[in-house]
Amino acid sequence: MGQITLQDVQKSFGPVHIIKGADLDIADGSFVVFVGPSGCGKTTLLRLIAGLEDVSGGKILIDGKNVVDTPPAKRGLSMVFQSYALYPHMSVRGNIGFGLKMAGLSKDETNRKVEAAAATLNLTPYLDRKPRELSGGQRQRVAIGRAIVREPKAFLFDEPLSNLDAALRVQMRIEVTRLQKQLGTTAIYVTHDQVEAMTMADKIVVLNGGKIEQYGSPLQLYEKPANLFVAGFIGSPKMNFVTGELARQQGAATIGVRPEHLKIERDGTGGWQGTIAVAEHLGSDTFLYVDAGPLGMLTARYIGELSLHAGDHVSLVPEPARIHRFDESGNALRG
């Protein structure tokens, strides 16, 4: 079991309010990703749940029990750190088994569990090596091994893939997701990378300035962003925002359209007119950065190859059903 509930959790460092009251309900077995720009408090929130920081107010419930005054080790959570934080003088076996040793398990049982965990992560041949003799991906797996061997109620991941190169990151992303589904253990994962968030999460928490902006499934966030911040943060390339008269015609202060929801017409007269400033041809996609005069720079995405080049004149026609409308304070308008 690993159901985690936050009730009005607050944290301040001196006069600086880092977390301004977070309420959250994380179901047992789900994979929840905290995402947001740097300095938004996502790592702090994770450390509060872990117990590495003390809350300034509010409650953290794990399986219904308030753990605010429980030391980290007694909360039944395990954490994978950004730097992996492996113990450099211990072998892989020692690293993975350290928590069990501290819990007072017998040597045989520790060994059995360590070997089972190592087998799950393909680390068996490296059990007697020191961390410095391993590659980045292997170190990452040792850090994960250290987390799973204790059979925790939940895993906490603090930007665990940020030190890996791009190819390895994609591979580890899949491995972590698969492992979590296989074990069925609740996981909380912190990242600043919205692609990681979209691909791994059952549910995403978007944080900004110490506040939860939106909590929902990846597609909910994509299709129905609650406000301007979420709309701009989720999705790549970023959503286009248009203000002024065009927005007012739609009864909103700002309207937003995703690049993939703009129809590109070569010689059209309708829609939004502009000149291509930059065209990026990826083969699978074509990205156009269009200078649309008073509307500013707009980004359009075409699936597949489109032979248009810088300087060409295009018109962009937004799909009416895919236009997001926001009021003055940035909140989404529905209906």
Place this chain on the structure above:
Amino acid sequence: MATRQTQFLARALLTPAVGLLFIWMIVPLALTLYFSTLHYSLLDPGSEAFVGLENFRYFLTDPAFLASLQNTLVLVGSVLALTILLGIPLALLMDQPVIGRNIVRLMVIAPFFVMPTVSALVWKNLLMHPVSGLFAWLAKLVGLTPIDWFTDAPLLAVILIVAWQWLPFATLILLTALQSLDEEQKEAAEMDGASALSSFIYITLPHMARPITVVILIETIFLLTVFAEIFVTTGGGPGLQTTNIAFLIYSQALIQFDVGSASAGGLVAVVIANIVAFFLVRIVGRNLEA
């Protein structure tokens, strides 16, 4: 061509410095070697004669030699043990965030900047003096008989003075080591359920193995040649109780005016230092390999 010219120029420019250093080292060593084979007493000038290894036989069979060798080893070992065993907890304390931490650090480092002769004088006359010393006053305050340090426990007294001088060095090196310990490692240990003590034994102490080795090696080099503290406080006595090898050589040369024997002693000291270094590197040097 350009590289060859640069290389030549570099060598030519380096030569005076290297040459001077070389002469600076080799002349005394050669002279010491030469003197060690002579009968050369300042009390009997003009009688210098080649005596082969006689000076070495004389120095090594001198009963004072074994006594001073033992004193040297006891002094080095005790000071090492004291500075490391006290240095670790001190470093741990100084690593804590307290008000005025910088001032505390400065105060702890201070003894290292005091000249050995001065600190020995302060200890001898202000602290350990059996009549007017601070320790005597403290002892009397609680109704004990003051200890006459330099009569009753002379070697211990010297050990305490030298350890006091070297404690800041050990503390400082260990403190920097503590500060380089990755915060996330400590947190990982905390998540793994390690108590403060287990965390110290399994995480902090292994991390400090290398700096401890450095402290042992550097301190040993200097502790083998402790002289000023002994000269100022006990003058090697009573009897031979605080005579170490360095002091014995001094007394051969400048108390007994036997330059030949002192030179032989100096070479013996070089050999002893090398033997100690050899064993030290074998025992603790493994930690230095990356």
